[in-house]
Amino acid sequence: MKAFRFLHAADLHLDTPFSGMSGVPDRLRGLLRESTFAAFDRLVRLAIEEAVDFVVISGDIYDASDSSLRAQLRLREGWDKLGEYGIPVYLIRGNHDPLSGRKLRLALPEHVTEFGPRVENVTAVRRSDGEPVALLTGISYPTPAVHDNLALQYRREPGSALYHIGLLHGNVDGQEGHDAYAPCSLRDLQTSGYDYWALGHIHKRQILSESPWVVYPGNIQGRSLKEAGPKGCYLVEVAESGETRLTFRRLDQVLWLESRLAIDGLATEEAWKASVEERLDELREAEPGRITVVRLTFSGRGPLHGLLQSGPEASELLQELRRKESARLEEAGFSAADAEGLLPGEGIVWPAGFKLETGMELDREGLLEEDSFLGELFRLGDRTAAEPESVAELIGTALAPLSDNRQLRRLLQELDSEARQDLLRRAEELAAALLNEDSQPPREGRGAS
Numbered sequence: 001m002k003a004f005r006f007l008h009a010a011d012l013h014l015d016t017p018f019s020g021m022s023g024v025p026d027r028l029r030g031l032l033r034e035s036t037f038a039a040f041d042r043l044v045r046l047a048i049e050e051a052v053d054f055v056v057i058s059g060d061i062y063d064a065s066d067s068s069l070r071a072q073l074r075l076r077e078g079w080d081k082l083g084e085y086g087i088p089v090y091l092i093r094g095n096h097d098p099l100s101g102r103k104l105r106l107a108l109p110e111h112v113t114e115f116g117p118r119v120e121n122v123t124a125v126r127r128s129d130g131e132p133v134a135l136l137t138g139i140s141y142p143t144p145a146v147h148d149n150l151a152l153q154y155r156r157e158p159g160s161a162l163y164h165i166g167l168l169h170g171n172v173d174g175q176e177g178h179d180a181y182a183p184c185s186l187r188d189l190q191t192s193g194y195d196y197w198a199l200g201h202i203h204k205r206q207i208l209s210e211s212p213w214v215v216y217p218g219n220i221q222g223r224s225l226k227e228a229g230p231k232g233c234y235l236v237e238v239a240e241s242g243e244t245r246l247t248f249r250r251l252d253q254v255l256w257l258e259s260r261l262a263i264d265g266l267a268t269e270e271a272w273k274a275s276v277e278e279r280l281d282e283l284r285e286a287e288p289g290r291i292t293v294v295r296l297t298f299s300g301r302g303p304l305h306g307l308l309q310s311g312p313e314a315s316e317l318l319q320e321l322r323r324k325e326s327a328r329l330e331e332a333g334f335s336a337a338d339a340e341g342l343l344p345g346e347g348i349v350w351p352a353g354f355k356l357e358t359g360m361e362l363d364r365e366g367l368l369e370e371d372s373f374l375g376e377l378f379r380l381g382d383r384t385a386a387e388p389e390s391v392a393e394l395i396g397t398a399l400a401p402l403s404d405n406r407q408l409r410r411l412l413q414e415l416d417s418e419a420r421q422d423l424l425r426r427a428e429e430l431a432a433a434l435l436n437e438d439s440q441p442p443r444e445g446r447g448a449s
Contacts, residue, residue, distance in 0.1 A: 001163060003240045004126050004133040007047050009233035009251075010058035010169070010200030011219035012040055013096065015071040017063075018223070021352065023319075025326045028350060031254070031291060036063075037074050038253040039221035043233060044078040046249055048085050050235060053127045055087060056136065058200030058217075059094025059169030067097065076106050083111045086127055091115070093140035094169035094200055095181050100143045115167065117142040119153040123162070133238075135160060137194075138167035141181075146170075151184035156193030163238055164193065169200040172214070178202050189214050196236065196244065203227050205248065213244055222256040225295055225352060230255065254291045259283065262300035263308070263358050272304055273317060280321065280349045287347045297355040305360040314354050321351045359429050374432055381428045391420045398427075 018032040047055050062071055082089060089112040093099055099117055108114060113122055115138035124134040137154050154166045170182030172189065178201060186208055189197050197214040205218035217234050219227065232251040238244050261279055266272045276296065283292050298308060308314050329348060367375050368382070384390045395415070402408045415423075 001161060001238070001240055001242050002126055002131050002133045003238060004053045004124075004163075005050065005235065005237045006052050006124075006134075006165075007043070007050070007055045007233050007249075008058070008196075008198045008215060008217050008236055009043055009055070009220055010198070010217050011060045011094075011203055012036060012043075012057065013060055013063040013219060013221070013223065014040060014075060015063055015068050016223050023322055024350075025329065027329050028291070028326075028348075032293075035252070035254040035291075036221045036223070039231070039251040040074065040078055042251040042253075043220060044081050046233070046235075046251070047082060047087050051085075051127075052087060052235070053133065054124050055082065055089045056165065056167055056198045057089065057091040058167050058198050059092050059141070060096040060200060060219075061091065061093075062097040062101075064096060064101075067101070072106050076109075079109050079112050083109050087111070088113065088124065090122060090124065090136050090138065090167065092138045092167045092169055092200075095141055095144045095146070095179065098141040098144050115140050119150070121157065124165075132162060134165050135162040136165045136167060141169065145179075146182050147180070148182065149184045149188065150182045151188045151192065154192050154194065163195050163242065165196045165198055166192065166194045167198045167200075171201060172199065172208060175202055186214060195242070205229075205231075207246070213246070215246070217248075220251045222252060222254065225256050225258060225293070228256045228258050252290070254293060255287055257283070257292055257294040258297065259294050260297045260299055263298055263302040263304045264300040266302055266304055269304070269307065269313060272308075276317065276321070280351065284347050284349045287349075289347060291348045291350065293350045293352050295352045295355060297357055299357045301359045301361050303361060305358040308356055308358055314356070318351055318354055325350055360432060362429070362432065377431060378428060381424060385421060385424055388417055388420075391417070391424055395420050395423055 014036050016033075016036050018029065021029075021032075024032070043055075061075065079089060091112070092115045115122075117140060119137060119139045122136045122138075123132050124136055125131060126133045135157055139150055139153070150170060151166075151168060154168070156164050166189070168182065168184075170184055171178055171180050172184055173186055174180055174183060181201065190209060190212060192212075195212050197212065199214065199216045202216045203219040203222075204216065206216045208214040208216070215234060218231055220231055220233060222228060222231050230248075230250050230252060232249050235247045235249050236244060237247070259279060261275060263272065266275060279296065280294070283294060325348060332348075364378065367378050369375070384394060399412055403412065
């Protein structure tokens with residue numbers, strides 16, 4: 001076997017429209033819209049810098065079957081750059097860009113191979129000497145929804161010593177959060193005789209097996225907080241012995257992130273504000289040259305719980321942080337038209353929102369022994385929690401007014417026992433917080449009378 005190297009990427013989703021985020025300035029919105037293209041540009045540069053023998057892309061190059069001309073032009077520009085360096089591309093279509101979608105206006109260059117609606121094999125060669133090194137097998141989705149187990153059609157070429165790579169856009173073992181298109185089992189892939197399965201469709205990066213290699217590289221650019229964490233592709237290096245080494249390489253311009261921040265030990269609003277700003281600065285320093293979109297989740301217990309739950313302070317701080325970050329973007333003079341997609345100097349950190357999971361400071365054990373209304377409330381909560389049927393009945397009664405909404409009704413039906421117990425404890429704490437607030441003197445400046 002000859003040594004060679006290639007890039008494995010999937011789910012480019014070029015020209016993804018961004019919506020659902022409020023308070024985003026036009027400049028940042030443009031950067032978000034451009035981020036999938038910026039990640040693709042980095043993919044092309046990485047292939048050239050690493051002098052790979054070829055690139056494989058396992059479906060969903062476009063975000064929609066009726067791809068925009070802008071997306072086609074940017075894609076063709078990238079193909080042409082790879083062609084200048086003699087780097088072939090092998091790709092399949094997925095559920096977002098099936099063959100049944102509007103036909104491409106721009107023809108594919110000769111060094112780009114697109115697999116058709118039936119399983120077919122293509123031989124890839126090493127660029128340095130033209131020696132055959134791998135047999136690639138792939139199939140493109142003819143329509144958006146493919147429910148057949150396509151993996152069963154992949155079979156190793158008898159007697160071939162070439163490294164076998166299977167390109168497949170599908171869902172292995174019914175992973176949640178993605179449609180069950182081209183469903184198959186891990187065992188189907190492991191018994192196929194292939195050396196490497198280049199998968200697409202699942203946006204979470206994961207290696208399901210190393211013998212053979214069964215790999216989801218994830219998408220190259222996150223597009224919401226549901227796709228948090230670094231995004232990119234795998235550099236795959238195959239030695240003469242057939243030993244395979246994978247290296248994850250980041251391509252994302254925008255990092256979507258969830259970050260937790262405890263309020264334990266924070267006694268004043270000023271300390272809380274300083275803690276938030278310190279966390280944002282840490283994220284900024286950790287990701288120079290990138291935009292980080294973060295949602296902060298406040299957890300823990302402390303005197304600030306009541307303030308955050310009922311006061312306007314959280315909303316006001318969020319708006320102030322966004323104002324400062326907007327000014328930072330303007331000062332940087334960075335625009336979505338910048339081809340490199342890189343920020344000069346330090347990164348930008350955009351606070352997408354705050355999520356509150358805090359609790360008030362409670363001596364629960366003491367309250368359980370106390371002859372008071374709160375004590376009786378918590379004792380009742382413990383008695384109810386000990387009987388799952390009682391918890392289900394209580395939650396059902398409390399949330400009954402929401403059952404008229406079909407979506408909410410479905411979510412309520414999916415609540416498990418752990419989720420019901422959590423709702424019960426939250427109700428206890430909310431009641432305690434309200435009772436505690438009623439017993440406190442009114443705060444100045446809050447319109448209390």
